[in-house]
Amino acid sequence: MPNYEEHVLSGLVSYPFIVLLCGFLTSKVIPVELTPLSLIIGYAFYVLGSDLPDMDHPNALLHRGAKAIVAVLVGGVAYLNLAGSFKLGPPWLDVAVTWGVSALAALGAWYVFTLMMPNHRGVMHSLLFASIYGLLAFLTVEYGLRMRSGEALYVAIVSFCGYTLHLLLDREIKLL
Ligand SMILES: [Zn+2]
Numbered sequence: 001m002p003n004y005e006e007h008v009l010s011g012l013v014s015y016p017f018i019v020l021l022c023g024f025l026t027s028k029v030i031p032v033e034l035t036p037l038s039l040i041i042g043y044a045f046y047v048l049g050s051d052l053p054d055m056d057h058p059n060a061l062l063h064r065g066a067k068a069i070v071a072v073l074v075g076g077v078a079y080l081n082l083a084g085s086f087k088l089g090p091p092w093l094d095v096a097v098t099w100g101v102s103a104l105a106a107l108g109a110w111y112v113f114t115l116m117m118p119n120h121r122g123v124m125h126s127l128l129f130a131s132i133y134g135l136l137a138f139l140t141v142e143y144g145l146r147m148r149s150g151e152a153l154y155v156a157i158v159s160f161c162g163y164t165l166h167l168l169l170d171r172e173i174k175l176l
């Protein structure tokens with residue numbers, strides 16, 4: 001069972017083969033665009049994908065890192081929504097109390113994040129999720145970064161490949 005380092009390192013070093021494959025596809029059937037930006041963003045999505053399935057394991061580095069980021073985001077959003085709701089005295093006291101409640105929301109998110117994850121090597125270790133990851137990558141690059149469709153298509157394909165590389169190394173190739 002490969003760990004975080006093996007998964008990420010395998011992603012880091014195998015990327016040239018994916019570039020080769022996509023370059024070949026470009027010349028044949030699929031109109032992907034290999035521009036410097038799409039290649040670099042594709043590298044990021046590919047390497048992230050090479051460890052992303054282990055998000056479903058509470059001890060995985062990615063799970064623990066993402067949990068902290070999600071908790072901070074929830075705390076920040078809670079503060080934005082609650083700002084001005086407490087009128088207890090001086091403004092500094094109101095701000096401190098608002099952050100007290102926001103921190104509780106962050107704490108809740110911390111635990112809910114782990115509870116909501118599917119079982120380890122369950123649905124997140126599937127080709128269905130590899131496809132969803134590829135689709136999200138496409139939407140991010142096409143509509144979020146407003147890059148060209150051929151570039152987004154390239155990033156989507158390498159994202160799917162990075163995710164699938166993880167499943168291959170885990171020997172857990174299933175459709176769903
Ligand atoms: Zn795994």
